[in-house]
Amino acid sequence: MRYNTLSYKTELWDMGYNTWNFYQCNINEKVLTTTANLMKSLGLLDAGYNYVNIDDCYALKKRNAAGLIVEDPAKFPSGMANLTSYLHSHGFKAGIYSDSGWMTCGGYPGSYDNELLDAQTFHKWGFDYLKYDNCAIPYDSITRENTPGRYRRMSDAIASVAKSTKSTPMVFSLCEWGWQQVWLWGKEFGQSWRTTGDIGPYWESLTNIINFNSFIASSTDYYGRNDLDMLQIGNGNLTYHEARSHWTVWALMKSPLFIGTNLSAITKETLEILTNREIIAINQDPVIADSITPFRWGLNPDWTSNSTHPAQYWSGRTQNGTVVMMLNTLNKQATMSFNLTETPWLRSGRQYSVRDLWAHTNNGTAVRKISAQVPPHGVVALLLKDAGDEPAGLNPPCAVWWQCTDKNGTHVGG
Structure with missing residues (x-):
């Protein structure tokens, strides 16, 4: 497999907050700064949740005369560069969102045919992370390539910007939903890849995602990981034990851990789940990267x-x-x-x-x-x-007794 300049051994798995699950399009700079402040005061930043990521709906519906994506001035009056500076000054990294098609899933400008321009914009704004969706795909007669080819375009753009600016490339998270077996090729272009459709805030959605990922868990390593989608903990539809199971599976399978709940209403039980330091230490293991x-x-x-x-x-x-x-x-x-x-x-x-x-x-x-x-x-x-x-004298002498054999050929035990 070809590894491009985005494929590097990561020091930490991604952990943080994403606006989509709770806020969807109801976002603005106050939501983001309030979220960051809560993450810090609740101890989430200290526990490792160091990304604050903006999802869809942050831009105007049309690009400007220069072809640039423009942040919505009503939602972000201070501008994205000021917002990322605020986040960085408080110890966070910042994430942004775009799409491999003409438009995002919410109908805002996508990055197809503007990949380099958008990568430059996101870098200028100060973002460290890009979630890249898969909506509004151009006709085959236009692209002449499949899904990996469209993700390659942005991957190469990010690498080009990092090279020209002598900076660390943005983390590139592929939101492809697994339709084209992204776990087989995702690490060629980015650091994580969605393996299923969107998660729902109920047990059956969790078990469906766990079941699917049980067959591809070995795809995760230090050069990329299966993304089981955002955490639903704290959204009110999961029991305490379901929430704990949800977070444990995601953490031990080394999925990116992005919270999507209302942090201003977070409960003590939810916070205790999200900040289990012993399991986070395994999730962030600097030596062993494999999923369970x-x-x-x-x-x-x-x-x-x-x-x-x-x-x-x-x-x-x-x-x-x-x-x-x-x-x-x-x-x-x-x-x-x-x-x-x-x-x-x-x-x-x-x-x-x-x-x-x-x-x-x-x-x-x-x-x-x-x-x-x-x-x-x-x-x-x-x-x-x-x-x-183990203690001497245990009987049978083999834990797996049905093939336990003496050197003379006699089966023992059982």
Whole structure:
């Protein structure tokens, strides 16, 4: 695969706020500065949420005589450059939005055939991040290229601006919705890519996204990541356990974490979910970039696609051990358990210390098996660290007993 100048190893995953989920087109500079101030006072900036991103509807409906996108002076009377300066001075980075077609999804100017001009404008305004949508596509007879080709145009424009200005390229986030298997080519052009349609503020939308991404989770690495869409936590339609599951899956799958709720009405429970430092540390792991992946589907046979009951048992590497996640997709409490050797990241014949990443407790040492009571639509997240050889004399002598064989060929155990 060809990597262009935008493909660089990232130090941190993207975390922050995006205006679309809550405000949609009802945005202005006061909304943005108030949001930034709340993020700082609530401790969200300190927890790692350092982007404040403007989505659609910030511009006038027509470009000016020079062909430039113009910020709406009624919404942003001080101008975008002043807004980004304000955000930067308060410790934030700033994100903006455009589209690979004639118009954005909201009917404002898109960037097709104006990619370099718009990349220059966004740089001049002081933006660090560009979300790039996929609406209002020109006719095939005009583009003579498919979706990757249209994203390449903006990717090359961003790279050109960074080279000419000797600056860091804007982070390029592809909002392509997965129609053309963007997880196969997205990292050639940007740092993240949407894999599904828009998220909804209800459990069935979450499980549908989790199910789809369970089959492509290995696409995430330091050069790009699957984007499961913005966080719905705090929008009122999810139970506490659903919200916690939502955030845990997104964080451990290394999806960009962009809040889309009304921060002025945020609850203590929601804030505690969003600022779980132990899970954020795994999300921001500077050594291991991989997403967690399923090691057993649970209710369904392995590799079964089920939009309401996705894979339940997941694990992945971290610099400090192996993270394991158990997701209860049932409407009732469930006893969930697994053999340690089911995950490829744990070794047979070893025992492991167990850290509960939600209770923030050390739960002793696990030998061969872990079980937990998981609330309906709830989640358990554990960090396991090697604690030496398992106790001698365990029977059967193999955790996976059905292939356990003595050197004379005799099967033992079971």
